[in-house]
Amino acid sequence: MTRPEALTGDASYAVVIPTLGRPSLGACLHALAEAGGPGPVRVVLVDDRPATGGVPLTADVPPSLRARTIVVPGGARGPAAARNLGWRAAGDVPWIVFLDDDVVPGPTWGDDLTLDLAAATGRTAGITARIQVPPPVDRRPTDWERNRAGLAAARWITADMACRRAALTAVGGFDERFRRAFREDADLALRMLDADWALAVGRRTTTHPVRPAGRLISVRLQARNADDVLMTRLHGRHWWRRAEAHRGRLPLHLAVTGAGVTALGCALLGRQRAAAACAAAWLAGTAEFALARIVPGPGTRDEVFTVTVTSALVPPAATWHWLRGRVAHRKARRYGPFGSGDPAPAPRPAVRERLRS
Structure with missing residues (x-):
């Protein structure tokens, strides 16, 4: 250089x-x-x-x-x-x-x-x-x-x-x-x-x-769901469209976790039929998530084991960090110059350039 x-x-x-x-x-x-x-x-x-x-x-x-x-x-x-x-x-x-x-x-x-x-x-x-x-x-x-x-x-x-x-x-x-x-x-x-x-x-x-x-990297990455909550507080519900960002599987993770928690609750209350139905929904959601990650992969025993285990852990981890973000960032304000916290102007249409196609 x-x-x-x-x-x-x-x-x-x-x-x-x-x-x-x-x-x-x-x-x-x-x-x-x-x-x-x-x-x-x-x-x-x-x-x-x-x-x-x-x-x-x-x-x-x-x-x-x-x-x-x-x-x-x-x-x-x-x-x-x-x-x-x-x-x-x-x-x-x-x-x-x-x-x-x-x-x-x-x-x-x-x-x-x-x-x-x-x-x-x-x-x-x-x-x-x-x-x-x-x-x-x-x-x-x-x-x-x-x-x-x-x-x-x-x-x-x-x-x-x-x-x-x-x-x-x-x-x-x-x-x-x-x-x-x-x-x-x-x-x-x-x-x-x-x-x-x-x-x-x-x-x-x-x-x-x-x-x-490490094996649990996909679980640790779920902490990012709290950052997505902050983005929503700062830029509105549709920020991911403006930023052209991948939305992820959070709605499915919330549904699968809800089914699992409901199954446990129904079992404790003695509602066995409802517990079985919710457990089946949890198992189906977890299996779909695992297969979606296993099928495109190398199919080795180590990879299948890691993905299977983490597919059961990722949805509750995502839900926990989403809830944590909702609490932590409930009063978040737009970031102003040098952290002033002053409200930013209303969003304008994106202006972009491409220097070379």
């Missing part, structure tokens, strides 16, 4: 990477350093690890980037807060490029980013990259791998998103109530669109490898 001085002032950029110090950070930084094209004027690593004393993040920084790299403590408050710390510490540059610490920028990333920024109009607030998720080459993907493959179709994903600093300032940055790496990008995009900014799809490509995950 060439030196940042090769860029004009309007196209200069800084890179912000929130990180938990995962091994993938080194691969991300080396790909960034080796990509062709003008480089960033600054790289900000936001150390969001919950405890200090680990391996210094600077150990992963390639020599060509060390003079331009700073490390900012994140306080383990989640990626939204970490990104806010990062872009505010990046200096007075027109563009901030957010990267996740587990992505790999493509070999022509710098050149393509330069073209993306040059093609942006004055009201372009953000330009996403084209995310590629490599599938397994020798078998069908697992349930977790199919989940990750959905990132390739996600709109306004901050795994690689260039944002105009003026637009970030205008809307106040990321809403720090989103503590997980989920929906904070869609929320930012909708607030930018509501403020009459435009969003674009760029030409640069970035790879998002699928990292290993």
Whole structure:
């Protein structure tokens, strides 16, 4: 990657990477350093690890980037807060490029980013990259791998998103109530669109490898249902249409969980016939969910066992987190500049640009 001085002032950029110090950070930084094209004027690593004393993040920084790299403590408050710390510490540059610490920028990333920024109009607030998720080459993907493959179709994903600093300032940055790496990008995009900014799809490509995950990852991911409740409070019932987001199976999870709870209640009250009917409904719903996840997969014994067990656990977990979100976010207000909480203007029709078809 060439030196940042090769860029004009309007196209200069800084890179912000929130990180938990995962091994993938080194691969991300080396790909960034080796990509062709003008480089960033600054790289900000936001150390969001919950405890200090680990391996210094600077150990992963390639020599060509060390003079331009700073490390900012994140306080383990989640990626939204970490990104806010990062872009505010990046200096007075027109563009901030957010990267996740587990992505790999493509070999022509710098050149393509330069073209993306040059093609942006004055009201372009953000330009996403084209995310590629490599599938397994020798078998069908697992349930977790199919989940990750959905990132390739996600709109306004901050795994690689260039944002105009003026637009970030205008809307106040990321809403720090989103503590997980989920929906904070869609929320930012909708607030930018509501403020009459435009969003674009760029030409640069970035790879998002699928990292290993534990057996219960699908159960843990149900905590995201609380974030969807917050999105509904902030942007209305139909926010997912505007954000072009996948709605998921929450209504079915609620129905299956309701059938299971009702079956237990009827059994305790001695209503055996009603209990049997509700138990049959629960079993049918759970079996349908399991088959929907097993059939597209590799069909190995380990995958079938994992999916079968988690198909019984996911619906009640989703229901619990949905209810928790309903309580936690019942008084949530629209996020204003720098967390003011001021009501945002009424939503406007989405304005979008495509830099290359």
